[in-house]
Amino acid sequence: GDSVTQMEGPVTLSEEAFLTINCTYTATGYPSLFWYVQYPGEGLQLLLKATKADDKGSNKGFEATYRKETTSFHLEKGSVQVSDSAVYFCALRAQGSYIPTFGRGTSLIVHP
Amino acid sequence: EAQVTQNPRYLITVTGKKLTVTCSQNMNHEYMSWYRQDPGLGLRQIYYSMNVEVTDKGDVPEGYKVSRKEKRNFPLILESPSPNQTSLYFCASLTSDSPYEQYFGPGTRLTVT
Numbered sequence: 001g002d003s004v005t006q007m008e009g010p011v012t013l014s015e016e017a018f019l020t021i022n023c024t025y026t027a028t029g030y031p032s033l034f035w036y037v038q039y040p041g042e043g044l045q046l047l048l049k050a051t052k053a054d055d056k057g058s059n060k061g062f063e064a065t066y067r068k069e070t071t072s073f074h075l076e077k078g079s080v081q082v083s084d085s086a087v088y089f090c091a092l093r094a095q096g097s098y099i100p101t102f103g104r105g106t107s108l109i110v111h112p
Numbered sequence: 113e114a115q116v117t118q119n120p121r122y123l124i125t126v127t128g129k130k131l132t133v134t135c136s137q138n139m140n141h142e143y144m145s146w147y148r149q150d151p152g153l154g155l156r157q158i159y160y161s162m163n164v165e166v167t168d169k170g171d172v173p174e175g176y177k178v179s180r181k182e183k184r185n186f187p188l189i190l191e192s193p194s195p196n197q198t199s200l201y202f203c204a205s206l207t208s209d210s211p212y213e214q215y216f217g218p219g220t221r222l223t224v225t
Contacts, residue, residue: 032211043202043216051211093212098143104154
């Protein structure tokens with residue numbers, strides 16, 4: 001079945017460091033790919049998305065590129081801030097399905 | 113403002129006392145779902161609904177019930193809560209057009225003693 005694998009956290013960085021959170025997936029066909037962010041005490045909210053191979057999703061300085069050949073959708077940011085501290089979820093929606101599949105989430109802690 | 117609302121946000125109850133967590137969305141979405149979030153386990157889907165009067169089990173449906181009598185509302189019912197249902201619960205709805213983004217409620221923190 002469909003699945004999403006994320007790197008385990010927590011990821012701890014200093015402010016202005018470069019961030020990468022790895023995400024790989026297993027799915028048939030061409031799924032849509034998403035990153036959601038959950039700030040402390042809040043629900044998840046969509047951060048960025050990509051719907052086809054080589055698409056790059058971007059928002060708030062975060063980027064992720066849909067790599068079909070490596071079945072990956074890694075999240076990157078060039079310079080993190082304390083306010084980026086949150087849990088990040090990678091997710092996919094398989095072609096022809098409504099039901100999304102989520103990874104287990106990666107906690108990011110950014111120190112001043 | 114487009115949103116998913118849940119009530120209550122926090123609830124402490126005792127084993128066996130029936131409870132309902134309400135969920136409402138104002139975006140006219142057909143698809144709604146409930147998740148629970150537990151440390152180390154991520155999000156697990158409890159139930160989902162493709163439309164009014166259409167519900168189906170997710171990955172962890174045991175001990176829960178849902179109903180979908182109106183498009184905007186999707187309550188989660190625990191008829192006899194147990195301590196292993198202590199968790200953080202999220203309601204979500206899904207846009208009707210590709211790529212089908214999810215909108216989440218703020219969460220309900222449930223403690224069953």
